[in-house]
Amino acid sequence: MKKVTCECGHKNPHGTEICESCGKPIEENLEQKKLLDMRYEGVARRSQTYTTTIIDKIWMFFSSVKVGIWLIVLTLLASALGTLFPQEMYIPPTANPSIYYAEEYGYLGEIYYLLGLHNLYSSWWYMLLVAGLGVSLIIASLDRVVPLHRALKTQRVTRHANFMKRQRVFGTSSISQEEVDSTFSEVRERLEANKYKISEENGNLVAEKGRFARWGPYVNHIGLILFLIGCMLRYFPGMYIDEHVWIREGDQVVVPGTEGQYYIENDRFLLEFYDENDETFGEAIERSGNPVVKNYQTDARLYERTDAETVGDLGELVEVAEHPIRVNFPMSHDGFNFYQLDYKLNELKTMSFTLENKETGDTYGRMDIDLYDPEPSYDLGDGREVIIRDYFPDYFLNNDNVPSTRSKIPDNPVFIFEMITPDTPEGEVSFVGIRQNLEPLGENDYKMTFVDVETNNVTALGVRKDRTLPILIAGGVIFMIGLIQGSYWAHRRVWVQRINGEVWIAGHTNKNWLTLRKDIDEAIKETNLMSPLDQVEEKEKEVQVPNQTNKNED
Template identity: 25%
Template structure:
């Protein structure tokens, strides 16, 4: 009794998972939460969400930083509930494949001959031809690429079985995509680095990482920024910015070198480096005949009114006085302000300027490159799934057409059906009839079409 109850419960579970309505609800839920993960910034600090999603007033009346952190909307794709949605959706696809698609394919592969003329009356297209044989029909069917099975006076022909396999391929491809997405969410990571020209760094500033991503984070190699520069248009706007990067081992030996720019990343050992931002890291200056020294430049808050970097240059040994340097880009023009905060003039790299009784010479502006670093081992799996999905969709559009024939006395009964492209199948069926009638032009052919 217990075994029967278990089997009934199992069948009910499989039947529920295979329900199309459940699959649609799951798919819409996955799409909705995926959109939320695109809109809400992922992997940021608590202070970021507190500043951008306050409790009063909450966005849309309910979306505050507490709601985001409680529901895990700051890392949607690795939350237990989102992964559960993917697993249940995958289970639904699997159940549907085994309970519906595979039986449909088996049914299409299982065929039987029509042994009675009355059976042809149930077909969408049927006809009766006089004084024609199966031997005359077979060449016409072969010309239309039908696979033919014959036993005595009975004949069955089909083509387009691929159309029945297509939906199964679509389901398999979607399962592969789900596996790739889950694998990537748990084993991938994303990081950001702002690195000055000439510096070498290891990936450290990780803001989003899966629970199994440790193996993907580089440990035995690092990246050196050889150079960074910007190309400007004739109007002075930024055209493109470039970073010359080298992958080096821990001893400094170069493993790979490449110049990257937007949409042209560096890829190495499963990790991709994208050019996303830039800045000004430092400036080298000289006061009178002093040694050349390097000063860091900080980005100033302009409240959305463009970029501005600045630094303070001490002009007294005790650091009691200094002048300020400001610049907006790497073109090389710097504004010089005296100790009172008044604009003294402008200076360019390689030039000097008199200020507060000293000669201030700017040697060089040092740029910094902003890199987004990403590793996602699930991408090859996802791409494979999408490729298979496209193949499956194309296969699904192939019509599965079937034709039966029966020779009884002087009559040849002929009929057929298809699962799609009904008009095309009717034209093909009529073309076969026309070709057969031409073989016996003196005979009168009676035919009937239904549906």
């Protein structure tokens, strides 16, 4: 659109309310007494100037402060809902979320799960809210800060008379022409002593200080935008890892989130108790009747896979760290931290069975079943074979009364065996579990007899890596800088001009008007200049006086 040319010659963007250079109000009625809106220096904001195309409407929508506030409120409400019950990442790793929330929290827990609130912070609509808030902050900032910076940079010392008298703090004084120069010199010296930056033009003065305070809210916005970016980056692969992993003694497992680059090994899990004769804890142990744990410790080794030298080569695992992981004493490497979280003693590892003739009591062979990876069949020799038809590591009957398993952890292992012998070449079926030995298809000649069990200890380690933390910290620091910048300083300006043989004084600040008036009074003391008035206060007095008169008449 065409620019609007002011009488001072400055070309203002379409939509400007106050000339960026001389301050003349760009409107038909220049004599109206309404004070100028100096919040954004009367600059042309895109959201209020261009409103026709779809891009204009989107820009106008997101630049609205009301929209930004609503986005903040909705995001806070959604975040609060996510804290009613634990998120899925914090429930037991072996629990089924669809069952867990209903069992633990009843009907509300079931609704919580059905609404998807158990994975709130990674849901598409929550991420959309956060992204919308970020877009609103960016557009609202650009819509205001760019034209505001241009207006403050362009402003002249000499301002239009209508600009002066429509400032909140304004006053005029009539002094002799012989006193004017010396008075201006005194005012200038006192303002400079009060840390004001002085500019002079055609014998007129403008004193300014604290302009940087105007950018405080926009520095806030930059900090918030960085913080939101850091939050959203947490959902990108490799940027944020907060997982846990169960490791059995002697086993190696891949570190979550590393795609096979790192492996961690549990050499040994150590659980130490305080001695009941200990001087410090002996009395407490005796009162409670239970041992008190002294130390949870995992002796761990961390391995890194080297680069493959040939196609198909997976590379080698090279030990890069070794550390006893204890509570509050993690192992750290390459930004990863491994914490001691939990443990499980004497978890079933191997169950041993033998094939027994029920009539004679004779036993044949021995089969050691790895409960984490059982073989499909076991050859016991002399034509005797045992086939595992089905295996339920953590057996239970589901709602349809069908055998099932809760997890792959062998907490309640149950087998369905098929036993083949020279006497029973067609095979016999046996249902075997802990303290269970059933014959579902009729009486058998042979049975599976329990022989031995082997257990091991299991440790749970927390795996954490946060590459977004520097971004979050930077966002928080920048936000606090903006908050301090906008809260503890104010942008103050004082114009002192010679107009129509008089000295006009006008002042503006974005807050703390009383301090501005004190600064002006300090600058003009011991001169013949009159103290300018606060036009808002004067108007309020005029309203109060007639009201009091009416009350007295009543």
